[in-house]
Amino acid sequence: MESKSTKYILGIVGILLGLLWLSPFYLMLVNAFKSKKEIFMGVLGLPEAWSFDNFVEAFIDLNFVNSLWNSVLITVVSVLIIILFSSMAGYALSRNKSKVSAAVLMLFVAAMLIPFQSVMIPLVSLFGQADMLNQAGLIFMYLGFGSSLSIFLYHGAMTGVSVSLDEAALIDGANKFQTFWHIIFPLLKPISVTVAILNIIWIWNDYLLPSLILSEESATIPLKMFYFFGQYTKQWHLALAGLTIAIIPVIVAYFFAQKQIIEGVSEGAVK
Amino acid sequence: MRNRDVSFWLFLTPVLLGLGLVVIVPLIYGTYYSFTDWNGLSANEFVGFDHYVRLFQDQAFLSSIWFTIKFAFVTVILLNIIGLGLALLVTQKLKTSNLLRTIFFMPNMIGGLILGFIWQFIFISVFSDIGEALGIEALQGWLSTTNTGFWGLVILTLWQMSGYIMIIYIAYLQNIPGELIEAAKIDGASSWQRFKSITFPLVAPAFTVSLFLTLSNSFKIYDQNLSLTNGGPYESTQMVAMEIVKTAFSANEMAYGQAKAVVFFFIVAAIALTQVYYNKKREVDL
Numbered sequence: 387m388e389s390k391s392t393k394y395i396l397g398i399v400g401i402l403l404g405l406l407w408l409s410p411f412y413l414m415l416v417n418a419f420k421s422k423k424e425i426f427m428g429v430l431g432l433p434e435a436w437s438f439d440n441f442v443e444a445f446i447d448l449n450f451v452n453s454l455w456n457s458v459l460i461t462v463v464s465v466l467i468i469i470l471f472s473s474m475a476g477y478a479l480s481r482n483k484s485k486v487s488a489a490v491l492m493l494f495v496a497a498m499l500i501p502f503q504s505v506m507i508p509l510v511s512l513f514g515q516a517d518m519l520n521q522a523g524l525i526f527m528y529l530g531f532g533s534s535l536s537i538f539l540y541h542g543a544m545t546g547v548s549v550s551l552d553e554a555a556l557i558d559g560a561n562k563f564q565t566f567w568h569i570i571f572p573l574l575k576p577i578s579v580t581v582a583i584l585n586i587i588w589i590w591n592d593y594l595l596p597s598l599i600l601s602e603e604s605a606t607i608p609l610k611m612f613y614f615f616g617q618y619t620k621q622w623h624l625a626l627a628g629l630t631i632a633i634i635p636v637i638v639a640y641f642f643a644q645k646q647i648i649e650g651v652s653e654g655a656v657k
Numbered sequence: 658m659r660n661r662d663v664s665f666w667l668f669l670t671p672v673l674l675g676l677g678l679v680v681i682v683p684l685i686y687g688t689y690y691s692f693t694d695w696n697g698l699s700a701n702e703f704v705g706f707d708h709y710v711r712l713f714q715d716q717a718f719l720s721s722i723w724f725t726i727k728f729a730f731v732t733v734i735l736l737n738i739i740g741l742g743l744a745l746l747v748t749q750k751l752k753t754s755n756l757l758r759t760i761f762f763m764p765n766m767i768g769g770l771i772l773g774f775i776w777q778f779i780f781i782s783v784f785s786d787i788g789e790a791l792g793i794e795a796l797q798g799w800l801s802t803t804n805t806g807f808w809g810l811v812i813l814t815l816w817q818m819s820g821y822i823m824i825i826y827i828a829y830l831q832n833i834p835g836e837l838i839e840a841a842k843i844d845g846a847s848s849w850q851r852f853k854s855i856t857f858p859l860v861a862p863a864f865t866v867s868l869f870l871t872l873s874n875s876f877k878i879y880d881q882n883l884s885l886t887n888g889g890p891y892e893s894t895q896m897v898a899m900e901i902v903k904t905a906f907s908a909n910e911m912a913y914g915q916a917k918a919v920v921f922f923f924i925v926a927a928i929a930l931t932q933v934y935y936n937k938k939r940e941v942d943l
Contacts, residue, residue: 400753408760428786477668478665479669497681500684504925508686508687527679608880629775639766640759
């Protein structure tokens, strides 16, 4: 019996669970507005006054414009490079039906089994000796770690792109790269969106790798947040304001692109 | 494109360079160095299995593995129950379904480091305030004991990851043909019978996917561990990944840290290979 009342109860359960899920954000936000003394008095209620003082102080101390720029730079450049090179590789691997090609694909798939922590120590040492512990080195590392899943997704998507398109372009005198860039790549747009989303979420939030590579001036948001939080232990009003500022760009992006994000994540996880 | 075509290899060069220099070469070097007295720059002496013998007697390392296994066991079970529950809830065509799906998935968008800091505030300040108001002694002093640190990490992970597992279950639930459910309804099957005989068997593959995903993720967790408990009190909530980072970059024992990293690699690879084997077997069974 799926009566109206069952649906009604489920609706209420849903709302309660939704509120429970949101409560950490609520607690962060209301306490970010409070003074140190007010937090001491109680953390559950609303602040006496909606003062932005904590946010201003945290914004300045976080050097937020700078760390935001560092995060955007690293993420955007890394993701563009991953998309360009992984799609090229996925295309080449799917158009070549030889054993060598299958073995190369297998190599990338197998590399997904290697956890970051098992290579990080020699990685940092080798790149350190090559004087590459900087933003360029980090971006190159993201290509190395990010290309496997991306190639796998592009290779899968290529099965839907007919070879006759390549042949037609070749007859028209296009070279291999022109064929790929002007004919094939535009057709891969849906999977490119997925690849972009998966890599953006990962790289934007990554802490451990940049913490081993970047200096404080080029710190990304998570890195800066770590230094900042260490400075403000026991000063929750400022720490929470800083956390709120750090989260805002992500939440805004999520609300604008949530449909694509959830679809992309679903695709990446299930494949 | 043929193998002999220069273009085939040109298209692959950037990613092969990336994978080679960032993953393959360090893996090979690292494994070799784990048998030497490597200090991060140079290795002078071959020490054989010394590091490996030592790590199996290293209490800090062994207890971090044990802590991680307990954590993985508890989170894998709870994540799958909650994830499936949320997925069933938001696929009931409620008015709030889309909104709820958005909310449940939201924590997943934010980095583990930041989430850990938020929850540190909740466990320390909010829990103690609620405990005081309601007179519940158990809500005091969270994260200051091994036990509350453990459950703190579990709760944080459940809040962060349930939405992700929900998405995986939704993908499979939506593939169940509506006619199947309708036919069972007409035949008089109760909602429990329908769940048990139709829904559950058809989402079973999602369970395999989520099981292995959450299992290997539990082993790789670092950020949440760092920001929530930083391994404390007295390194009793330190997980494997953090133990390796500390051995290498705080204690500066590079070769020894790498030996731990190699053991870690075998654990995570074993989980992944079990999944591959299991999937193959299931495909054959079908």
